[in-house]
Amino acid sequence: MTSTDARIALSAAALGFVAERHLATLTTLRADGTPHMVPIGFTWDQDCGIVRIITSGDTVKARNVRRTGYAAVSQVDGARWLTLEGPAEILTDPEAVLEGERRYAERYRTPRVNPARVVIAIRPTRLLSGAALRD
Numbered sequence: 001m002t003s004t005d006a007r008i009a010l011s012a013a014a015l016g017f018v019a020e021r022h023l024a025t026l027t028t029l030r031a032d033g034t035p036h037m038v039p040i041g042f043t044w045d046q047d048c049g050i051v052r053i054i055t056s057g058d059t060v061k062a063r064n065v066r067r068t069g070y071a072a073v074s075q076v077d078g079a080r081w082l083t084l085e086g087p088a089e090i091l092t093d094p095e096a097v098l099e100g101e102r103r104y105a106e107r108y109r110t111p112r113v114n115p116a117r118v119v120i121a122i123r124p125t126r127l128l129s130g131a132a133l134r135d
Contacts (some may be wrong), residue, residue, distance in 0.1 A: 007049050008084065008124040011135035018044040021108060024075040025055060028064035028088075033092055036064055042073050043103035044084075051084050051122040052100045054111060057092065060105070062118055066090055071122050084124035089123045091119040 002012065010018065026040045038061055042053045051073050055062055065071055065088045072085030098118035101111050111117075 008086075008127045009069055010044065010046060010082075013043075013080075013122060013135060014082055014084065014129060014133040015040070017077070017082065017133055018042075022075050022076075022077055023107045024073050026061055027072045027074070028061050029068050030060075030064060031067065031069070036060055036122040040073070041104060042075075043100070043107050045061075045103070049123060049126060051100075051120075053104055053120040053122075054097070054100045054104050054114075054117055055120060056114060056116045057090070058116060062090055062120060063119060069121055071094065071120065075124060082127065082129040084122060086121055086123050086128055088122045088127035091121050100131050 004130035023039050024035050025033050027037045030036050037053050040053050042051050044051055048128070051131055069087055069089065072083055074083040075081065096119050104111050
């Protein structure tokens with residue numbers, strides 16, 4: 001399934017899937033156009049339609065997002081899989097970072113202290129998923 005709606009809404013099955021404790025991959029583009037893929041933890045905010053990823057501000061993934069303004073996150077567990085992709089930005093506001101940390105702690109664990117932390121916020125415009133996550 002592919003959706004290119006301006007605002008992505010996940011099915012009930014997909015919402016359950018992105019609430020489970022799974023790692024995912026984040027794909028950004030390097031300056032030479034090649035993909036940079038790294039394992040990450042992420043959270044999905046259905047109300048705002050935002051993927052949040054906490055990271056240090058000086059990481060390759062953060063630099064790539066600053067440069068290109070685009071990213072994709074994919075989570076796979078057998079036949080259950082989904083990819084959310086779209087415009088991305090780096091949030092540095094302390095309240096936005098605290099919100100990212102709070103959501104990360106709910107899904108995974110309390111993150112270590114990191115004064116250089118930022119949030120990669122993806123506002124997906126495209127959803128790809130397997131049949132198991134469609135309602």
